[in-house]
Amino acid sequence: MAKLWCFLCFIITSFFGLTKSVISLPEQIATPPLPILPLPSYSQLKWQQREIIMFLHFGVNTFTDSEWGTGHENPSIFNPVGLNANQWVSVATEAGIELMILTAKHHDGFCLWPSNYTDHSVIGSPWKNGHGDVVQELVNAAKAHGGVDVGLYLSPWDRHDRRYGKNLEYNEYYLAQLQELLRKYGSIREIWFDGAKGSNAPNMSYYFSDWFAMVKELQSSINIFSDAGPDVRWVGNENGFAGNMCWSTINRTLLSIGNGSIVEYYLNTGDPRGTDWLPAECDVSIRTGWFWHKSESPKKLSQLLEIYYNSVGRNCVLLLNVPPNTTGLISEMDVKRLREFRSAIDSIFVTNLAEKCSIKASSQRGGKGGGFGPEHVLDRDHLWTYWAPKDGDNEDHWIEFKGPVEGLAFNVIRIQEAIGLGQRIKRHEIYVNGKRVANGTTVGYKRLHRLQEGVAGAHIVRIKITESRGLPLISSIGLHFDPFWHPK
Numbered sequence: 001m002a003k004l005w006c007f008l009c010f011i012i013t014s015f016f017g018l019t020k021s022v023i024s025l026p027e028q029i030a031t032p033p034l035p036i037l038p039l040p041s042y043s044q045l046k047w048q049q050r051e052i053i054m055f056l057h058f059g060v061n062t063f064t065d066s067e068w069g070t071g072h073e074n075p076s077i078f079n080p081v082g083l084n085a086n087q088w089v090s091v092a093t094e095a096g097i098e099l100m101i102l103t104a105k106h107h108d109g110f111c112l113w114p115s116n117y118t119d120h121s122v123i124g125s126p127w128k129n130g131h132g133d134v135v136q137e138l139v140n141a142a143k144a145h146g147g148v149d150v151g152l153y154l155s156p157w158d159r160h161d162r163r164y165g166k167n168l169e170y171n172e173y174y175l176a177q178l179q180e181l182l183r184k185y186g187s188i189r190e191i192w193f194d195g196a197k198g199s200n201a202p203n204m205s206y207y208f209s210d211w212f213a214m215v216k217e218l219q220s221s222i223n224i225f226s227d228a229g230p231d232v233r234w235v236g237n238e239n240g241f242a243g244n245m246c247w248s249t250i251n252r253t254l255l256s257i258g259n260g261s262i263v264e265y266y267l268n269t270g271d272p273r274g275t276d277w278l279p280a281e282c283d284v285s286i287r288t289g290w291f292w293h294k295s296e297s298p299k300k301l302s303q304l305l306e307i308y309y310n311s312v313g314r315n316c317v318l319l320l321n322v323p324p325n326t327t328g329l330i331s332e333m334d335v336k337r338l339r340e341f342r343s344a345i346d347s348i349f350v351t352n353l354a355e356k357c358s359i360k361a362s363s364q365r366g367g368k369g370g371g372f373g374p375e376h377v378l379d380r381d382h383l384w385t386y387w388a389p390k391d392g393d394n395e396d397h398w399i400e401f402k403g404p405v406e407g408l409a410f411n412v413i414r415i416q417e418a419i420g421l422g423q424r425i426k427r428h429e430i431y432v433n434g435k436r437v438a439n440g441t442t443v444g445y446k447r448l449h450r451l452q453e454g455v456a457g458a459h460i461v462r463i464k465i466t467e468s469r470g471l472p473l474i475s476s477i478g479l480h481f482d483p484f485w486h487p488k
Contacts, residue, residue, distance in 0.1 A: 029371060030372060036421065036423075036470050038276055040248070040420065043221050044231060044277060044279060045383065047099075047189075047231075049445075050099055052095070052096065055103075055290075055321035057285075057291045058134065059108065060073040060108055062323070064077065065294070069159065072160070075120060075122070075123070076125060078125040079127045081127070082327040082329055083324070085138045086141045086144065088100065088138065088330055089138075089148050091335050093145055095338040099151055100142065101190055102135065102151070104154050105153075105177070107158070108159055109161050113135040116180065122134065135185055149189040152181055152185075152188055152190075152192065153191075154193070159201075165202030167204065175214060182214075182215065182218040187219065190222065193226040194227070194234070195227060206257070208257060226257050227267065230276075232280075232281050234281065234283070235283070236266075236268040236280075238283055239307075241282065242282055242310060242314035242315065243269035246280060246442055248270060248278065248423050249270055249272065249276065250267075250274040251274050272469065279315070283319040284321065285323070286299055286320055286337065294325075298333055298337040304341045305482075305485075307320075313446060313447065313448030315443070348483075349478065353480065355378055356404055358401070361374040361397075362393065362398045363390040363393045364389060377474055378476075382416050384418065385418075386475040399462070399474065399477065403458060403460070403461070405459075408457075408459075409457070412450055412480040412482045413479060414446065415449075416446050416475050417445065418475040422470075424468045425465055427439070427465075430464075431462040432460070432461050433458060437453075437455065
């Protein structure tokens with residue numbers, strides 16, 4: 001009997017042991033870290049991922065060889081007999097650009113659409129016998145190509161309209177035209193405002209709050225650009241250069257449209273303690289002027305690449321102006337330069353040498369298999385997959401690549417943050433084979449470092465985050481070779 005009892009105990013114990021091993025609780029998966037406010041909106045994230053957008057300065061100035069019109073031009077001078085918006089859009093798509101912003105009205109007050117509120121427009125032009133509509137032409141061409149969005153610039157300063165200088169009358173006129181554009185032409189992805197006006201212009205108060213409220217009522221997914229946002233801010237210059245430190249965060253209460261006293265520094269650098277997500281847009285023209293002039297030529301490829309590294313490569317979006325000529329086409333020399341520009345960018349970044357490396361990090365959230373390992377910096381998602389160090393790790397955070405025995409040859413290092421959870425990195429350093437080769441402050445959506453001396457035979461590359469707001473979250477890293485980079 002005792003032997004039978006022992007045998008039964010053995011069977012029961014074995015059964016429960018086996019059951020315990022089979023029906024074990026699942027391992028706890030690490031959750032994402034809390035975001036650090038402020039955060040970008042969906043439309044701001046979409047805007048940031050565009051990287052390069054196109055400005056089209058076009059109007060009576062194109063035919064008078066001027067930059068700022070007087071407002072007294074006769075509409076009959078506007079006659080782009082060969083205008084082809086399909087060519088504009090084709091040029092943009094070939095350059096990898098998916099958003100085009102047209103100057104629907106510049107400072108001269110001439111409207112590129114048949115506005116019901118003025119005859120100073122295409123209505124008075126011989127182009128298409130007064131029945132033309134440049135805005136509609138661009139919208140139709142963008143739809144025909146697919147994947148291209150349209151933005152509009154409506155200058156607040158109007159040198160033609162008699163109501164300018166009369167606050168109530170002119171603001172009503174401006175709002176009426178704003179409603180025309182945002183109701184008639186479908187989805188508009190960016191609306192561009194500025195405070196530019198001449199020193200002798202009449203005193204005028206713009207009702208920006210009313211304008212912005214109307215814009216958001218009519219187009220909820222649109223981004224509003226101005227010195228003070230509310231969605232995209234000016235970078236503070238027209239050179240296409242952001243600050244070496246560039247935060248997407250800033251305090252809107254410290255900004256005002258047309259206030260030059262804060263332009264050079266605050267707009268250019270942003271604010272790590274900023275309460276508003278207001279990323280910067282870098283506007284610059286492919287030529288010297290904003291409108292087309294026969295005497296001008298496009299910037300050299302080296303200049304455009306310099307602009308790219310100092311705008312897109314500093315956490316901004318590049319707004320590149322490409323003005324149509326008097327025929328109504330983008331000039332062939334500009335088309336050629338844009339092709340070269342896109343080809344150069346593609347050739348630099350198509351290959352990521354970091355993919356040839358083994359990778360490790362100082363620590364990772366949730367441990368191995370927790371979903372936040374360093375391998376995520378090499379996938380194709382540059383927003384929502386990322387490396388995250390573990391909580392409570394107070395040492396410098398680092399991520400390291402170990403290359404093949406023969407080493408790597410690169411001269412550009414790309415770092416991207418998971419900005420959907422906030423901008424965090426304040427300072428970082430880059431080491432190659434133990435030697436510091438670069439350092440910087442902010443990263444944001446994208447930071448590009450061109451090394452003063454190209455690295456050949458690099459075996460170990462370490463990126464160290466020395467200061468951040470909370471835990472740094474790195475979504476992508478690249479090691480690239482730029483054959484066009486020839487430092488002095």
